[in-house]
Amino acid sequence: MAKIVCVLYDDPVTGYPKTYARDDLPKIERYPDGQTLPTPKGIDFTPGSLLGSVSGELGLRKYLESAGHQLVVTSSKDGADSQLDKELHDAEIVISQPFWPAYMTAERIAKAPKLKMIVTAGIGSDHTDLQAAMERGITVAEVTYCNSHSVAEHVVMMTLALVRNYLPSYDWVRKGGWNIADCVARSYDLEGMNVGTVAAGRIGLRVLRLLKPFDVKLHYMDRHRLPEAVERELNLTHHTSLESLSKVCDVVTLNCPLHPETEHMVNAQSLKNFKRGAYLINTARGKLCDANAIAAALESGQLAGYAGDVWFPQPPAADHPWRHMPHHGMTPHISGTSLSAQTRYAAGTREILECYFENRPIRNEYLVVKGGQLAGVGAHSYSAGNATGGSEDAARFKATSK
């Protein structure tokens, strides 16, 4: 029987919810490319309930324990007294989420001799040292597509929030003011702007489609070119480099995975190519950007705004520059963990576990690493190597937060 260690974020400070704001979720059966939503044999949770926090347990306990397995759920992942570290010696599967990532570094993998599979309950497996996983023959899987549209909606929200100066204007209302000039002195229309996405995969393409009706000019770069028909339909300009895209775009949105090729792609040097006053939206991964270079670009006015929900490491210490820089619209990492998305990634995690325990193949599109190499979405969207360096700094969150 297997031991499964599941690292999830804490329950709300007000306690695990007893009621919810809404009674149901819309029914979605397929994603636009025809891929079906997760198809586990069963689920033991109510769609729309909080599944991603410790008490939600991804709805997995009944299924795993009735099959005789041991499930350990914890939010304690960083620092000297981490529960995760204490459980690794006999763990067969580790599950965690990008929102509250269990950084599965080479050191942690070495401490887990029985480890066979690492599952990301969500999308983005950069918190696992993929090189170390390949070398140990560990399978890495994620729930491809489960929250791509959730993130795309967040990108649109953050784009509008920055361009129209929503958050500072909201603050004036909360402060009791009616300061129209203060609000509008940094407010513009999105209409007519050049908007570019770095990567046009599931999220990036959805962002392009959602923004099209705003009558913007759309640009993209990706290592895989989109079909000609899609380029024509959306009137896209294709770029082969970030330099070429950022030189013409008023809004740039990052939608590629973090891997050695993309780490720190936005840095002091590459920011010089951005148009003065560009807006940068990053809901992909914090480490795609050099944190200090972003803060400096906002201070100097090279960037007019920066928004996103992803940081490095996570959680970020209280002194992380993105908490305090001007003209930002940051949230904690939430875009892919709406209650709607949680239902999909909990069901997808269950599907992956059912396949594993029943010796059935895991869907190819869910695989990141398999049999010592990148596979499935991993082969399409990642490059080999390790992007977890520096993740130990996540332990400073507890020490620095009130």
Ligand code: NAD
């Ligand atoms: P996807 O696999 O469908 O698309 C990724 C795209 O990135 C692919 O088209 C790939 O060709 C492209 N790409 C990879 N390396 C590139 C490079 N060096 N240059 C240009 N393009 C490159 O994945 P997706 O569903 O669109 O998700 C993308 C990423 O978004 C995830 O890997 C994850 O890091 C992030 N994400 C964040 C959240 C969140 O909650 N904030 C949720 C889901 C995903």
